[in-house]
Amino acid sequence: MGGNSVWRMLVAVATWQLTAGQTNLLINPSFEDELSGSWQGNGFTFERVTTDAVDGTYSAKCSGRDRDVEGPLQQDIPFLKGRHYVFEGYAKLLNEKAGTIWQSYKVIVQMDLPDQANKQTYIIAYRAFVTKAQGWIRVNGSIEAPMKDPSNAKLSFRGPDPGVDFLVDDFKFYEVEENPFWRQEADANIENFRKANIALNVAIPSGVPAQDVDVEVSLKKHLFGFGAKIEEFELGLHPKTMYERIYNSWFNWATVQAYKWKFSKGERYDPDFSRATDATEVLLANGKTVRAHSILWDIKKNTPPWVIALRDDEVRPEISKHISYMMNLTKGKVAQWDVQNEHIHGHYYEERLQDPTISKNAYRQAKAEDPNGPVLYLNDFTCVTSGASTEDYYELAMEYLNEGVPVEGLGIQGHTKEFVKPDPTAMWRRLDRLAETGLDLMMTEFDIGWPDIAVRADWLEDSIRAFFGHPGLKGVIMWGFWNGSMRDPDHELVLGPNPNELTILESGERWACLTKKEWTTKETFNMATSPSPLSVRGFKGDYEVIVKVQSVPVQRETFTLGDGEAIVDIAVTDSNIPIELTEEEDFVPECISHREEAVVASATTSSLDEALTCRTVKSAPSGTAEDDAASVTCEADEVMTSCNSYHMLKQSDRKGEEMNLNAGGQMECTAYNGKSSISGSSKGKGKEGNPSENGKKKVPLRTNSRGPPGKDERGRVLKENVNGVRAVARCCKVAGLKCDYKTAGPSLVFKGAMAEARCSSDQFAFGCSAYQPFPDSNGVKPNDNVDGCLAQSGTQASSNSAERSGAYSYAACCSATSTLECMAVASSASKQRSGASAIAVCPDGFTMTGCNVFAADGKPAGAKIDVPRKTQKVTCKAYLGASLPRDAVGVKSYATCCRVAP
Numbered sequence: 001m002g003g004n005s006v007w008r009m010l011v012a013v014a015t016w017q018l019t020a021g022q023t024n025l026l027i028n029p030s031f032e033d034e035l036s037g038s039w040q041g042n043g044f045t046f047e048r049v050t051t052d053a054v055d056g057t058y059s060a061k062c063s064g065r066d067r068d069v070e071g072p073l074q075q076d077i078p079f080l081k082g083r084h085y086v087f088e089g090y091a092k093l094l095n096e097k098a099g100t101i102w103q104s105y106k107v108i109v110q111m112d113l114p115d116q117a118n119k120q121t122y123i124i125a126y127r128a129f130v131t132k133a134q135g136w137i138r139v140n141g142s143i144e145a146p147m148k149d150p151s152n153a154k155l156s157f158r159g160p161d162p163g164v165d166f167l168v169d170d171f172k173f174y175e176v177e178e179n180p181f182w183r184q185e186a187d188a189n190i191e192n193f194r195k196a197n198i199a200l201n202v203a204i205p206s207g208v209p210a211q212d213v214d215v216e217v218s219l220k221k222h223l224f225g226f227g228a229k230i231e232e233f234e235l236g237l238h239p240k241t242m243y244e245r246i247y248n249s250w251f252n253w254a255t256v257q258a259y260k261w262k263f264s265k266g267e268r269y270d271p272d273f274s275r276a277t278d279a280t281e282v283l284l285a286n287g288k289t290v291r292a293h294s295i296l297w298d299i300k301k302n303t304p305p306w307v308i309a310l311r312d313d314e315v316r317p318e319i320s321k322h323i324s325y326m327m328n329l330t331k332g333k334v335a336q337w338d339v340q341n342e343h344i345h346g347h348y349y350e351e352r353l354q355d356p357t358i359s360k361n362a363y364r365q366a367k368a369e370d371p372n373g374p375v376l377y378l379n380d381f382t383c384v385t386s387g388a389s390t391e392d393y394y395e396l397a398m399e400y401l402n403e404g405v406p407v408e409g410l411g412i413q414g415h416t417k418e419f420v421k422p423d424p425t426a427m428w429r430r431l432d433r434l435a436e437t438g439l440d441l442m443m444t445e446f447d448i449g450w451p452d453i454a455v456r457a458d459w460l461e462d463s464i465r466a467f468f469g470h471p472g473l474k475g476v477i478m479w480g481f482w483n484g485s486m487r488d489p490d491h492e493l494v495l496g497p498n499p500n501e502l503t504i505l506e507s508g509e510r511w512a513c514l515t516k517k518e519w520t521t522k523e524t525f526n527m528a529t530s531p532s533p534l535s536v537r538g539f540k541g542d543y544e545v546i547v548k549v550q551s552v553p554v555q556r557e558t559f560t561l562g563d564g565e566a567i568v569d570i571a572v573t574d575s576n577i578p579i580e581l582t583e584e585e586d587f588v589p590e591c592i593s594h595r596e597e598a599v600v601a602s603a604t605t606s607s608l609d610e611a612l613t614c615r616t617v618k619s620a621p622s623g624t625a626e627d628d629a630a631s632v633t634c635e636a637d638e639v640m641t642s643c644n645s646y647h648m649l650k651q652s653d654r655k656g657e658e659m660n661l662n663a664g665g666q667m668e669c670t671a672y673n674g675k676s677s678i679s680g681s682s683k684g685k686g687k688e689g690n691p692s693e694n695g696k697k698k699v700p701l702r703t704n705s706r707g708p709p710g711k712d713e714r715g716r717v718l719k720e721n722v723n724g725v726r727a728v729a730r731c732c733k734v735a736g737l738k739c740d741y742k743t744a745g746p747s748l749v750f751k752g753a754m755a756e757a758r759c760s761s762d763q764f765a766f767g768c769s770a771y772q773p774f775p776d777s778n779g780v781k782p783n784d785n786v787d788g789c790l791a792q793s794g795t796q797a798s799s800n801s802a803e804r805s806g807a808y809s810y811a812a813c814c815s816a817t818s819t820l821e822c823m824a825v826a827s828s829a830s831k832q833r834s835g836a837s838a839i840a841v842c843p844d845g846f847t848m849t850g851c852n853v854f855a856a857d858g859k860p861a862g863a864k865i866d867v868p869r870k871t872q873k874v875t876c877k878a879y880l881g882a883s884l885p886r887d888a889v890g891v892k893s894y895a896t897c898c899r900v901a902p
């Protein structure tokens, strides 16, 4: 808490207000003109009145209502696929209904969607707890339109019980923009708020040479909750189910929902929550943090039937007994309790007993039962992944706080509305509003769905990145991860018929790669070459330190990194007895993203040649400045099948290359120079104030400026212009040759993360390209079936989020009139010395259509296609651009070799 005001200033987003430049999308929004032609009021008395208005002369009165859905309605409002909208308006209750405490207002948009038989309803604003005494109140909320084309959209205002009259006025409905820089801001927040500094003082016993001692520091458990609702019955079995093993690997928190009252196996005099408590014991034994869900649930159908059957005067004491029982049952075991669930959307106990204080008193009692115990949460929906109840939740929390009710956290359900792409900007804005309460925030029930699994993975990644990047949140709990235990289809991370037969989907891979690879800390220090104390900036959480002497692990220490710096003293043991290390299961050893996979262009040849022939074209060298580019194209009757590049001085300062259409509509292979490590060359440009937009790559400067002459490592002045990159294309023809140029990316942002551009089933990837704005590219290789290209991200050199990125992959996906056969030939890895090379050639009868360099451990200088005079064979030769440690893997060259099937 407390720190909220500090970070709030960092979140730079425009205000959500109807400003002069924006259009109110409603007609006659303040009811100043005749209602007919703009508003409809079907089945009730709908009229303009002058007695009471928020603005102007008129408001609209709704009376004679006999259904709660009756209220003003406007047809044919603009509501476009994937856009973001805000509603604001005012309403005033004119009478109450006997026997009810509260009324509610609801603003909805209904529409037709392609492939959906029924009209779809999206709630844009909701207010519960409405009373006549409040007079005019503001009703506001926001929404994202679905990623399908809506038609016939209409907006209506409704909600109060039949017989209740109300006035409405001053409606606004307008579009708001996404913040294109959300990703950089999220990454910057992650760097600032999710990490802290570690100083390790390592004392080595006398007689042990420092160079014999290696210290390995690694994060074991994030402080931030990356959790899941678990299937209680699948835990603690022998042997462990695959479900539990994946859970243990991917998640540090769990929600146990079998604490719900209805889940008790007993009734009034014999409660039995053993399903929940047994699962809790297993989770705690595995080092997980548990949140318990939920003591009460303010909705009748979710209340045990025997409670519903009690006499009214028995209900209050029974609630009290239940709260005592549950708080005692979980004492010392759970970190958070949802005391009342979905109170905004249900008031079963309050309305039944006509007592507005029941939920408030539940919090008071729960706190009194265990004052230093779990953090007490409210838990509700449509507050952050959509915005109908954000304002209501804020108001409810403020009312509790003002009355001293001990609510300590706001649980945010986050079941994303169907077909809605997450909008990090809107989610942050809603989180900001809830954070103004000063309460802890927890995304307690997140799930998101889309049938295309690569798109689902991107949506999941964007959401999780936005959540981790919002400093007000304490964690995100997935509402299940296996399709066997999820509410909706197409939301799962793993798929399978039973807990031992599970397939990990790209959405699951993305979760694991993001939370365990992009966002993790693992550093190794040799004590002879490292400064003292050892300094690490790491993710907050629980750490392990392994000390190795002569590569033998002899000591294990642990510490926790919280908000402040952790200063850790380690006295290295003089024992040389090896300790046993526990290997963590890694279910996702390779992280491959297919983000934004798309065809960027296509090309064909008019050639009628029966044989496949190719030639190589090379560009002139690029300039010497960072982002200087060099391009080549093929002849009109040729098709570009590959695009690679190399550095003139065999340096690794390259950003790779791209296959794109140029302004003249021709395919072009463009290579980009990196940030030179050679002194005297001009500095990078176009960086400051030009962060890439929304995770898209920044458009590199396509200048051909020639920098001043550089100097090499030994200080020799280099000839002008030799310090740049050359683009190299293969230009091929054969009858009917057609290539689609596919892209994908960026990959995640860590060394080894990959982006894959995939071909369709009737195509081969004739050649590949890789581009990475920061840091230098690690190159690209064809995948195992030669029907896609894998570009790998390099080690990130900067902690500045505007200078970090993943890799982009390009594939030339080709087919021809005749059946083709293709294979990829990989060289063995080069030596680790700077300038070392690796050569691949095609088998006899095959033509080289592509040549690429791939450097598993980085520093490639590119690949050249040559025809050595001696052999007269086309070779693909890859170079290493800087020396690597002895245990690293050098560069490999990959030749793609195709022929017309004999």
Ligand SMILES: *[C@@H]1O[C@H](CO)[C@@H](O)[C@H](O)[C@H]1NC(C)=O
Pocket (backbone or CB within 6 Å): 325, 328, 329
């Ligand atoms: C509280 O729980 C403990 C252990 O579960 C139990 O022994 C004790 O009887 C409980 N106390 C009350 C008042 O329910």
Ligand SMILES: *[C@@H]1O[C@H](CO)[C@@H](O)[C@H](O)[C@H]1NC(C)=O
Pocket (backbone or CB within 6 Å): 016, 138, 140, 141, 142, 387, 390, 391, 430, 433
């Ligand atoms: C509702 O409107 C008020 C006043 O303009 C604003 O402070 C608040 O942030 C809005 N709430 C939401 C959820 O947009």
Ligand SMILES: *[C@@H]1O[C@H](CO)[C@@H](O)[C@H](O)[C@H]1NC(C)=O
Pocket (backbone or CB within 6 Å): 483, 484, 485, 495, 496, 497
């Ligand atoms: C989960 O997916 C598997 C594999 O497609 C299927 O066999 C199973 O029936 C699904 N489970 C549920 C509950 O839908």
